[in-house]
Amino acid sequence: MTSSAAERQSFGPRLAAAMRRAGPLCVGIDPHPGLLADWGLDDTAAGIERFSRTVVEASTDRDGTSLAAALKPQVALYERHGAAGFAVLERTLQDAHDAGILTIADAKRGDIGSTMQGYASAWLEDGSPLAADALTLSPFLGYESLRPAIDLARNTGRGVFILALTSNPEGASVQHALGEGQVSVAADIVRRAAADNRIDLDTTDAADAAASAGKGAVLGTVGLVVGATIPDTARRLSIDLAASGAALLAPGYGAQGATTERMRLGFDTAWPQVLVNSSRGILTAGPEVEALRTRIRLTTEDITG
Numbered sequence: 001m002t003s004s005a006a007e008r009q010s011f012g013p014r015l016a017a018a019m020r021r022a023g024p025l026c027v028g029i030d031p032h033p034g035l036l037a038d039w040g041l042d043d044t045a046a047g048i049e050r051f052s053r054t055v056v057e058a059s060t061d062r063d064g065t066s067l068a069a070a071l072k073p074q075v076a077l078y079e080r081h082g083a084a085g086f087a088v089l090e091r092t093l094q095d096a097h098d099a100g101i102l103t104i105a106d107a108k109r110g111d112i113g114s115t116m117q118g119y120a121s122a123w124l125e126d127g128s129p130l131a132a133d134a135l136t137l138s139p140f141l142g143y144e145s146l147r148p149a150i151d152l153a154r155n156t157g158r159g160v161f162i163l164a165l166t167s168n169p170e171g172a173s174v175q176h177a178l179g180e181g182q183v184s185v186a187a188d189i190v191r192r193a194a195a196d197n198r199i200d201l202d203t204t205d206a207a208d209a210a211a212s213a214g215k216g217a218v219l220g221t222v223g224l225v226v227g228a229t230i231p232d233t234a235r236r237l238s239i240d241l242a243a244s245g246a247a248l249l250a251p252g253y254g255a256q257g258a259t260t261e262r263m264r265l266g267f268d269t270a271w272p273q274v275l276v277n278s279s280r281g282i283l284t285a286g287p288e289v290e291a292l293r294t295r296i297r298l299t300t301e302d303i304t305g
């Protein structure tokens, strides 16, 4: 990453601007072995490099216009290839940065505070080879254990997306469970994220961005992951997503069966905050760049139409 924290605006306004410019789509870069085979690529570091470069290229139009607000490389599928896979991930993050598209490293990190600092430095610190614009985090060791990552993100103009209501059916057994005061685990995560975002939203940076935006969501450093497959669950758990000031990363559209109609109804007033992720739903259009571009455009039309 070439720009420094001092030059960088905070993450929420940067993401809001990207969503206004390119539409609320995040293209997932998930180099699954089956997709590599379908694309005629080997399941090797060279194969995932070719795959990743093609997706980054397809996320920008021929005239240089971004076709997606963000790109989300799925870290597990690079990690499968060891050090060589991580080297590909570093170059992919740099390619996306050079193309002017925000990156969300989907590593779902979470650890006790003292070692969480290590993950925070790896993914969110200026000068780190793996630094992305944002990182997905798992709060199930306790929201406050993520503090080193949240604070570093805020200080470097980056963001985090914290799992709240995940798209998989197994998530409910933990996330719907009631804790202190009969508040669900998910509701507690959203409440804490909202408190963190209020700190950002009090700053001039965010206020200026909101004023210049004229419309659209005002977003803080802390985003939340809310599965597109279960958008109405938040309401059932009495969770007010719209008041959280959080960008809502919504995976599950396309391959996992979520539709635009369902998402719009489910997210309701929080819809302007939603960044819809699609990975396989787009990647199955490859390997031709133009076919991928067409699928990306059609996806954006579908979610904005």
Ligand SMILES: O=C(O)c1cc(=O)[nH]c(=O)n1[C@@H]1O[C@H](COP(=O)(O)O)[C@@H](O)[C@H]1O
Residues within 6 Å of the ligand: 028, 030, 074, 106, 108, 136, 165, 166, 167, 168, 225, 226, 227, 251, 252, 253, 254, 255, 256, 277, 278, 279, 280, 281
């Ligand atoms: O954090 C995520 O991105 C995530 C959270 C979640 O609740 N569900 C979920 O599917 N994801 C990720 O989103 C992507 C979904 O991929 P597709 O189902 O192929 O669109 C994968 O990279 C998942 O790991």
